[in-house]
Amino acid sequence: MTTDSRAAPVTAGEADSPYAWYRLAMSLLISMIGGVGLWSVVVTLPAVEAEFDVARGDASLPYTATMIGFAVGGIMMGRLADRFGILVPLRFGTVALALGYAAASQSTSLWQYTLAHGLLVGLLGSSSTFGPIISDVSLWFVRRRGIAVAIGASGSYMAGTVWPPIIQHLIDSIGWRDTHLVVAAFCFATLIPLSAALRRRPPSTLASVPPSAEPRGGASMASTMSPAALQTLLLIAGLSCCVAMAMPQVHIVAYCADLGIGTARGAEMLSLMLATGVVSRLAFGGISDRIGPLKALLLSSGLQALSLLLFLPFEGLGMLYLVSALFGLSQGGIVPTYALIVRQFFPPAEAGARVGLVLSATLLGMALGGWMSGAIYDLTLSYQAAFLNGVAWNILNLAIAAFLLLKLGRRLSLSSSPA
Numbered sequence: 001m002t003t004d005s006r007a008a009p010v011t012a013g014e015a016d017s018p019y020a021w022y023r024l025a026m027s028l029l030i031s032m033i034g035g036v037g038l039w040s041v042v043v044t045l046p047a048v049e050a051e052f053d054v055a056r057g058d059a060s061l062p063y064t065a066t067m068i069g070f071a072v073g074g075i076m077m078g079r080l081a082d083r084f085g086i087l088v089p090l091r092f093g094t095v096a097l098a099l100g101y102a103a104a105s106q107s108t109s110l111w112q113y114t115l116a117h118g119l120l121v122g123l124l125g126s127s128s129t130f131g132p133i134i135s136d137v138s139l140w141f142v143r144r145r146g147i148a149v150a151i152g153a154s155g156s157y158m159a160g161t162v163w164p165p166i167i168q169h170l171i172d173s174i175g176w177r178d179t180h181l182v183v184a185a186f187c188f189a190t191l192i193p194l195s196a197a198l199r200r201r202p203p204s205t206l207a208s209v210p211p212s213a214e215p216r217g218g219a220s221m222a223s224t225m226s227p228a229a230l231q232t233l234l235l236i237a238g239l240s241c242c243v244a245m246a247m248p249q250v251h252i253v254a255y256c257a258d259l260g261i262g263t264a265r266g267a268e269m270l271s272l273m274l275a276t277g278v279v280s281r282l283a284f285g286g287i288s289d290r291i292g293p294l295k296a297l298l299l300s301s302g303l304q305a306l307s308l309l310l311f312l313p314f315e316g317l318g319m320l321y322l323v324s325a326l327f328g329l330s331q332g333g334i335v336p337t338y339a340l341i342v343r344q345f346f347p348p349a350e351a352g353a354r355v356g357l358v359l360s361a362t363l364l365g366m367a368l369g370g371w372m373s374g375a376i377y378d379l380t381l382s383y384q385a386a387f388l389n390g391v392a393w394n395i396l397n398l399a400i401a402a403f404l405l406l407k408l409g410r411r412l413s414l415s416s417s418p419a
Contacts, residue, residue: 031155078356150285284333
């Protein structure tokens with residue numbers, strides 16, 4: 001790894017230090033602001049559908065393009081972070097994010113709007129504030145890695161909590177085009193100075209951390225499963241859980257509009273869903289530190305399947321608020337467990353690329369699930385079949401989680417005790 005000449009070398013002793021926690025706080029703020037790229041396109045969906053006079057499935061394409069770009073960009077930005085440190089992808093991504101929102105505001109057709117979001121907002125912009133942030137956080141913690149990664153991963157959900165009501169208010173007040181310009185200016189004005197807080201390079205793969213300081217149970221899995229097999233299963237698990245997750249997250253605003261509840265109530269439900277998702281991520285971070293990430297993955301996946309089923313029988317305003325909150329409490333803990341599993345079984349020097357790859361699979365799942373749910377709606381003129389499709393994908397995720405626990409659980413049994 002290259003050394004940043006502007007900062008003193010970082011020693012392994014700084015893992016879990018006060019500076020590591022300060023850095024985590026700054027990372028969380030950056031991720032929350034940059035995460036606007038994940039959620040603004042959801043809130044804008046009805047306005048874009050009306051503006052360009054397209055079907056619901058076509059109006060979902062900008063979200064799909066954003067998620068695909070976000071997924072591929074996460075891998076690219078993770079590799080950049082591994083090589084040059086987090087500052088390079090962050091500042092490059094900030095410029096791209098601002099340009100993307102400015103370009104989207106000037107779109108005269110759906111394909112232009114989709115290209116601006118997919119290429120600039122997703123691929124080159126917001127992707128720098130998610131996967132690379134999470135992998136960077138994992139390099140600064142040993143004993144409290146589970147809760148630290150969960151906090152870092154909460155940035156995207158905090159973005160989903162904060163941004164939808166703001167975006168909806170701005171759309172109602174000044175229109176969706178000017179809203180995009182406001183977002184562009186805000187992101188550039190805040191992310192560039194905030195990124196300076198992450199200038200310092202992380203501990204060099206924690207090479208000098210005493211073995212006793214590492215969480216127990218992080219042994220090689222060579223006799224149980226090959227690294228390629230585990231990586232592949234994690235990719236499929238990430239894809240499948242997020243196809244299921246996408247149905248309520250991507251379409252709750254449009255769903256509420258169809259029910260006559262209104263888009264503003266839908267934006268509030270999305271915000272509530274993601275606010276409780278933050279609580280879930282923090283809770284499951286602590287749970288992962290105690291019982292291990294594989295057991296935490298199985299638990300959170302099972303709860304997501306159950307809460308997803310609850311959307312089927314209820315259409316009233318009060319019950320939809322309640323089910324949205326329950327869904328957030330159930331599904332928020334899934335994604336951070338993938339990063340923890342990667343850190344449990346793979347070398348720290350590969351964290352950026354491997355975590356980026358797995359998290360990119362979850363984003364592809366969101367992209368596929370967002371588009372698929374819109375297409376199913378166009379075919380059936382109802383979201384009931386779309387919810388059932390999500391449940392089916394969730395069952396696949398549950399099966400993989402159970403298989404991994406059976407194959408690797410014995411080797412991880414010691415890690416269930418606090419370090």
